[in-house]
Amino acid sequence: MPTEFKIYDDPNELEGTAYIEFLPGRYNGKCWNENSIFMDETTFSIFEDVIESILEGYDHYAFKELPETKIPILLHLLEQRKREIFNETLFNITLTSYSEVQKEWIVKLILADKKAAMEVLETLIAWIQNMQKQNLPLSILGI
Template sequence: MKTPFKIYFHPNELEGTAYIEFLPGKYLGKCWNETSTFLDENTFSIFEDVFEETIESYDHYAFQELSESKFDVLLQSLGMRLDEIKEDSLFSKSGRTLSLPERELIQKEIQSNKEGAIEVLERFIVWIQELKKQNIPLSILGI
């Protein structure tokens, strides 16, 4: 059975609250913003480690901001993950420091729906690139 990977571009599409919110701009005390993009935990798991490596003191449950100086690093790392997925060579380029069980879990998720993982990651990268072009900071609002 394919794992459904999905990117959501409006809070009305969401069911429940187990989503990571990516807010264009600074966090101003409000969640579930209409300008945000959302990923469920399963979908985000296929590249959450990229955020862990890019954002110092990243926390899955906290609210944090990606500094503008980190956009290029994030986009480069997301691009490497996308290439690895397309080439069936996960972790060959990124050199992530995940444990073997963590790597195996991510690989299993991606193998269950490679096309869906590629589609979500491509759309997410384009969305991040637009923020960068417009010099809009990114806030990550954890679960």
């Protein structure tokens, strides 16, 4: 049941519009930015609950800004998620908007392709660390 977890860094690679956009800095009224990264909902499900836990008023479909002060917390939680996947201790996704069946399905997908899920997290962590050096907030542009 391996799934292709993937982060896209070129908006021209995207097919359709069902992607979450991670924009370094504040939302400027424009989507599909050249300096953004993108992922589909399945890839985002690897850590969407982490975002929900630290971003007040988080909504899968809204555009929200994670303040610079919360970036270190995000990085810590992403590293923790990576360890959970590696150790196969990822038993509970805490997303409130998902049913128990959806949560179980997400955990199965992640554990079926641990290597790819961990690579996504490593790529995302490196990207956020680079963004952090510029003292920028992180805008998460939902579907």
